[in-house]
Amino acid sequence: MAERAVVTKKGAVLLGDSVSCDAHDSSRPLRVVTHAHADHLYGLRSSLKSCEKVLMTKATRDLTDTLNGSFNLKMTQTVKTLEYGKVLKFGDEKISLLKADHILGACQVLVEDAGGIRIVWTGDFRLEGTPVVDCDVLVVEATYGSPSCRRNFKVDVRELLVSMVEKRLRGGTVYVFGYHGKLQEIMQILRNADVEVPFVMPERVFEVTKVCEKHGMRMGCLSLSTDSEGHELLDGNLPCVAFYHMNQRQYVGLRNARICVSGWEFHSPCRQIGDREHLVAFSDHSDFDGLIEYVKRSKAKQVITDNYRSKGDALAMEIRKRLGVSAVSMPRCCGQTTL
Numbered sequence: 001m002a003e004r005a006v007v008t009k010k011g012a013v014l015l016g017d018s019v020s021c022d023a024h025d026s027s028r029p030l031r032v033v034t035h036a037h038a039d040h041l042y043g044l045r046s047s048l049k050s051c052e053k054v055l056m057t058k059a060t061r062d063l064t065d066t067l068n069g070s071f072n073l074k075m076t077q078t079v080k081t082l083e084y085g086k087v088l089k090f091g092d093e094k095i096s097l098l099k100a101d102h103i104l105g106a107c108q109v110l111v112e113d114a115g116g117i118r119i120v121w122t123g124d125f126r127l128e129g130t131p132v133v134d135c136d137v138l139v140v141e142a143t144y145g146s147p148s149c150r151r152n153f154k155v156d157v158r159e160l161l162v163s164m165v166e167k168r169l170r171g172g173t174v175y176v177f178g179y180h181g182k183l184q185e186i187m188q189i190l191r192n193a194d195v196e197v198p199f200v201m202p203e204r205v206f207e208v209t210k211v212c213e214k215h216g217m218r219m220g221c222l223s224l225s226t227d228s229e230g231h232e233l234l235d236g237n238l239p240c241v242a243f244y245h246m247n248q249r250q251y252v253g254l255r256n257a258r259i260c261v262s263g264w265e266f267h268s269p270c271r272q273i274g275d276r277e278h279l280v281a282f283s284d285h286s287d288f289d290g291l292i293e294y295v296k297r298s299k300a301k302q303v304i305t306d307n308y309r310s311k312g313d314a315l316a317m318e319i320r321k322r323l324g325v326s327a328v329s330m331p332r333c334c335g336q337t338t339l
């Protein structure tokens with residue numbers, strides 16, 4: 001059954017006969033975008049031009065347009081949005097997008113072929129909020145696919161984040177640095193914990209936050225850092241939370257309390273990395289244990305690990321060893337033709 005799914009050397013995840021996910025493949029009439037992160041948008045312009053349909057959730061469409069305005073997906077005829085769980089029939093195959101807990105709009109992809117074989121691509125996901133899909137053939141992401149990538153912390157990182165922010169707000173503005181999508185998740189966590197101070201942010205973060213709000217996330221009072229109100233809050237070091245993309249870390253809030261949020265931290269939930277700066281281990285991906293658990297619960301008989309966006313070899317080996325399930329990583333290596 002291995003040939004029912006392939007990851008090409010260009011990073012396209014091919015499922016069944018018609019679908020290519022997260023990179024363009026000229027042999028496939030359907031392209032799926034699992035979420036708005038750049039490493040899942042490869043060749044999107046070619047897909048928009050030559051595919052019959054380009055499928056994604058509405059939230060992914062809106063988020064992709066906000067992060068990459070030049071696509072203008074909203075106005076493109078080939079783009080078809082699909083709700084979670086709705087089935088699209090194409091030839092003999094049934095395609096559906098299922099929720100993935102990662103960033104707003106993220107999905108897994110399920111293809112059921114004419115013979116009833118169920119083929120799944122997880123896309124990026126965090127196990128806790130992601131329904132595991134029963135399948136025969138599974139392509140799984142492998143970001144934290146090494147046994148050294150475990151976050152078995154005894155504390156609840158969300159609660160820790162809230163208490164760190166609350167404590168530091170007593171001294172004025174708190175800066176939070178992270179990536180698009182994750183910043184908005186932290187906003188939501190703080191609002192749910194009744195942190196009601198204004199949130200201040202630059203334009204790009206603001207636009208992404210507005211898309212999240214449109215799709216049901218509760219963001220509360222937002223200010224642009226470039227507006228007079230935002231200036232007043234930040235210049236006066238008033239109690240508010242300033243959200244900036246990680247790449248602004250060396251430029252803003254240098255004298256303030258600062259919290260950087262990263263998934264690449266496995267030793268402790270929180271550690272000091274500067275005078276008033278802490279790193280908090282918070283990820284929108286499953287750690288190693290979460291990946292293994294997903295594979296186990298999916299009951300897949302054949303597993304392929306994504307060796308394009310991350311190193312899939314270790315995970316494939318661990319799946320074979322721990323679960324006794326047939327597993328390979330794809331593509332095999334750079335420049336080599338795919339299996």
Ligand SMILES: [Zn+2]
Nearest residue numbers: 035037102124
């Ligand atoms: Zn992602």
